[in-house]
Amino acid sequence: MKLAMPRFDHGQVLVLGDVMLDRYWYGDTKRISPEAPVPVVKVNKQENRPGGAANVALNLAALGSGVKLAGITGKDEAAEVLSEQLKSAGIVSNYVSSSAHPTICKQRVMSQQQQLIRMDFEEAFSLQESEALIELAIETSSECQVAIVSDYAKGSIQQPTEFIKQAKAKGIKVLVDPKGDCFDKYAGAYLITPNMTEFQTVVGEVNSEQEMVTKGLELIDKLDLEALLITRSEKGMTLLRKGYEEFHLPALAKEVYDVTGAGDTVISTLAAALACNTQLEQAVALANTAAGLVVSKLGTATVSGPELRIALQNSQGAERGIVSEEQLMLALADARAQGEKIVFTNGCFDILHAGHVGYLEQARALGDRLVLAINSDRSVKALKGEGRPINPVERRKAVLAGLEAVDWVLDFDEDTPENLLRKVKPEILVKGGDYSLEEVVGADIVHGYGGEVNVLSFLDNCSTTAIVRKIQQQKG
Numbered sequence: 001m002k003l004a005m006p007r008f009d010h011g012q013v014l015v016l017g018d019v020m021l022d023r024y025w026y027g028d029t030k031r032i033s034p035e036a037p038v039p040v041v042k043v044n045k046q047e048n049r050p051g052g053a054a055n056v057a058l059n060l061a062a063l064g065s066g067v068k069l070a071g072i073t074g075k076d077e078a079a080e081v082l083s084e085q086l087k088s089a090g091i092v093s094n095y096v097s098s099s100a101h102p103t104i105c106k107q108r109v110m111s112q113q114q115q116l117i118r119m120d121f122e123e124a125f126s127l128q129e130s131e132a133l134i135e136l137a138i139e140t141s142s143e144c145q146v147a148i149v150s151d152y153a154k155g156s157i158q159q160p161t162e163f164i165k166q167a168k169a170k171g172i173k174v175l176v177d178p179k180g181d182c183f184d185k186y187a188g189a190y191l192i193t194p195n196m197t198e199f200q201t202v203v204g205e206v207n208s209e210q211e212m213v214t215k216g217l218e219l220i221d222k223l224d225l226e227a228l229l230i231t232r233s234e235k236g237m238t239l240l241r242k243g244y245e246e247f248h249l250p251a252l253a254k255e256v257y258d259v260t261g262a263g264d265t266v267i268s269t270l271a272a273a274l275a276c277n278t279q280l281e282q283a284v285a286l287a288n289t290a291a292g293l294v295v296s297k298l299g300t301a302t303v304s305g306p307e308l309r310i311a312l313q314n315s316q317g318a319e320r321g322i323v324s325e326e327q328l329m330l331a332l333a334d335a336r337a338q339g340e341k342i343v344f345t346n347g348c349f350d351i352l353h354a355g356h357v358g359y360l361e362q363a364r365a366l367g368d369r370l371v372l373a374i375n376s377d378r379s380v381k382a383l384k385g386e387g388r389p390i391n392p393v394e395r396r397k398a399v400l401a402g403l404e405a406v407d408w409v410l411d412f413d414e415d416t417p418e419n420l421l422r423k424v425k426p427e428i429l430v431k432g433g434d435y436s437l438e439e440v441v442g443a444d445i446v447h448g449y450g451g452e453v454n455v456l457s458f459l460d461n462c463s464t465t466a467i468v469r470k471i472q473q474q475k476g
Helices: 053-063 077-088 127-139 161-169 196-203 209-223 262-275 280-294 305-317 325-337 354-364 377-384 393-401 418-424 443-448 464-475
Strands: 012-017 019-032 039-052 066-074 092-098 104-111 114-121 146-150 173-177 227-231 237-241 247-249 342-347 369-375 408-412 428-432 452-456
Touching: 012 053, 012 127, 012 262, 019 053, 019 066, 019 077, 039 053, 039 077, 039 104, 053 066, 053 077, 053 146, 053 262, 053 305, 066 077, 066 127, 077 092, 092 127, 127 161, 146 161, 146 262, 161 173, 173 262, 196 209, 196 227, 209 227, 209 237, 227 262, 227 280, 237 280, 247 280, 262 280, 280 305, 325 342, 325 369, 325 408, 325 418, 342 354, 342 418, 354 369, 354 428, 354 452, 369 377, 369 393, 393 408, 418 443, 443 452
Parallel strands: 012 066, 012 146, 019 104, 066 092, 146 173, 342 369, 342 428, 369 408, 428 452
Antiparallel strands: 019 039, 104 114, 227 237, 237 247
């Protein structure tokens, strides 16, 4: 699957749930205590990080998404630290302040990238406080496309049914990171993301892939969900939907240092992508990539937009760029094995202009992969006359290969790309300009095997010929 980086800044996500403060003490361990058989840690660094639902919000902000957060805190120093950190990240936070309960804190002691002990400071919130949070979340959900219910079983999310109902009525997709041995309270959500242990706690032991799929679809029916995403540790993720084939994604992490917060990264990336209208399978694949990044970090961590973009480029860069005809055929075979739709277009592309860029982006949006075939220097001269091309073929290919919309670029020496079309056999042939479908070179070839032909328009007043003519006039 070809993944593109979404415009995360075009989406707005609400997070509601158990907010926490994760505290870390770091130090060296060189001796055992004389008081008890435990290591002595000489603390030399302290760090505070938002945790739980607050970490989900921080993950969203790191990706560039708009974020609102609703949670319950105590009236204490931890709440002040948490608020300040979230504010500095650009997160709009709204809290129910509890006089009876402290802000949830988790204190970890770390040495040499190992966690030696964790101490939890928490008390379960009351039903009244939870109901107040639900009311707050409903009030603050305006302008959001997606909402995340981040349930850590600390008492913030006790009866989310009314929130899910009202959010659904507003067209807001509700994603749930669930907890507990019964998921009934999440009924009506768009999607829930249990890990394998949580899933089996609810549906019973799973002994095969098919049994997992069967029980997952039964859970979707029971809870009236649109989808179920099961995170499976070293086995990756599985997306289940009624009426669709199961969608499996392998784990991508090469080295795993710490799984703390990995589930937060998955659901936040998924929500951020869905909020800017990314298709569900694409959003899940992006979440899987982000999860592979975050588990290679120590402690509660986030994945930034630039980190995710670089990971996508690195994972797909070897499959893209300037290719020979032989390399292209191998790449196409691999792409089609993954069910990807091939789009083909061709042209001289002598001086790249805004019309070309917009046209190629439109062409690429019609399928999964775009093949761009450009005329050789001899072929351009035969079509355009003396003095053309302005840029030789190697330079033209180098510039075009750098465009995000283009997967593969190669040149052909004939006056038309018909021989290449017969070999590539794209699902869609695209041409730009004022052509009728019958005038498109190769249309009969593509229609002959059941392919599709589309004609797209360049931007007005954009053409290489016009640019060359204007330059010549200015020189004159």
